Amino acid sequence: xxxxxxxxxxxxxxxxxxxxxxxxxxxxxxxxxxxxxxxxxxxxxxxxxxxxxxxxxxxxxxxxxxxxxxxxxxxxxxxxxxxxxxxxxxxxxxxxxxxxxxxxxxxxxxxxxxxxxxxxxxxxxxxxxxxxxxxxxxxxxxxxxxxxxxx
Numbered sequence: 001x002x003x004x005x006x007x008x009x010x011x012x013x014x015x016x017x018x019x020x021x022x023x024x025x026x027x028x029x030x031x032x033x034x035x036x037x038x039x040x041x042x043x044x045x046x047x048x049x050x051x052x053x054x055x056x057x058x059x060x061x062x063x064x065x066x067x068x069x070x071x072x073x074x075x076x077x078x079x080x081x082x083x084x085x086x087x088x089x090x091x092x093x094x095x096x097x098x099x100x101x102x103x104x105x106x107x108x109x110x111x112x113x114x115x116x117x118x119x120x121x122x123x124x125x126x127x128x129x130x131x132x133x134x135x136x137x138x139x140x141x142x143x144x145x146x147x148x149x150x151x
Contacts, residue, residue: 014105021087
């Protein structure tokens with residue numbers, strides 16, 4: 001769910017970007033973030049995918065390294081529509097809820113089926129340090145096979 005930009009969110013760093021093109025990919029989103037001036041200023045990115053259609057779900061979570069950078073990204077991408085692919089979609093931004101911050105985001109996905117060995121790497125969330133991908137925090141329990149494998 002989303003919360004709008006406001007005073008109560010003065011320390012928030014995680015943004016949910018909605019209304020992204022479904023044919024976008026995580027790597028396209030990373031390239032867009034970098035091209036728009038945010039290279040090295042985010043430390044978590046996840047663009048969920050529907051494994052039955054192999055298409056994006058149209059939203060992503062990005063954690064920025066500071067509240068100031070998150071606000072700058074919000075301003076830059078809320079209303080954004082200059083996609084690398086033909087699309088009429090207009091991006092909207094909101095604060096991630098309940099996940100806020102790198103620790104929350106990493107903890108939420110470290111034991112998720114999306115981290116299973118059978119899921120292609122380009123569909124998994126990424127963590128970064130100074131713009132460089134880092135190993136994702138290790139799971140704390142056995143990761144179950146994603147449901148798409150059973151259909």
